[in-house]
Amino acid sequence: MPTTLRWLGHACWSIETGGKTILLDPFLNDSPTAPVKADAVEADFILISHGHFDHVADAVSIAKRTGATVVSNYEIYEWLGKQGVEKLQPMNLGGAIELPFGRVKLTLAHHSSVLPDGTPGGNAGGFLLTLPDAKIYFACDTGLFYDMKLIGAVGLDLAVLPIGDRFTMGPDDAVEAVKLLAPKRVMPSHYNTWPLINQDAEAWATRVKAETKAQPIVVEPGGTITI
């Protein structure tokens, strides 16, 4: 079965691969653009990139309802345990773990990380997923950094990059990120949720096509692609 990705608005993605459903950064009930509510999604695994509300808001409720295993940095792992989440996989930057669907590496990100109740959320990260049929990199919330060249050296089938600007990379730096990562395909994330991060994704895609070798793919919230 091929791997599919569905954008659930903002920075939330649902990945179906190898018979498992992986949810990244669940922010649904309070997201203006999410196509589904938190009680309508399934998950076997939940990946959390950092502690901000727009990435963890629905993680606890979905984990408790579905019994999903939550993968995060050590500080968020401790916080989730205190919220009563039972199945957890702690990590830290640069480390990787083997899960039933593939290998998950927690990669560098340049961003901050505080949990909704003020608890320090450790370092923000991104995720590199090595699946049997594809390598997918989620930069998650970050500014541009040159080490993206190293992440891309594994040969990425898909990169998912923030383009919203203000809190993360904007469209200009996201084009530079595509040049460093050299993925086959690239999708934008973390934009058009609120006016503060409104961007023209189609204009960005036109630039990606003109300036890089990657194929840009833009979907609306709820849209799905197959790898």
Ligand SMILES: [Zn+2]
């Ligand atoms: Zn964010």
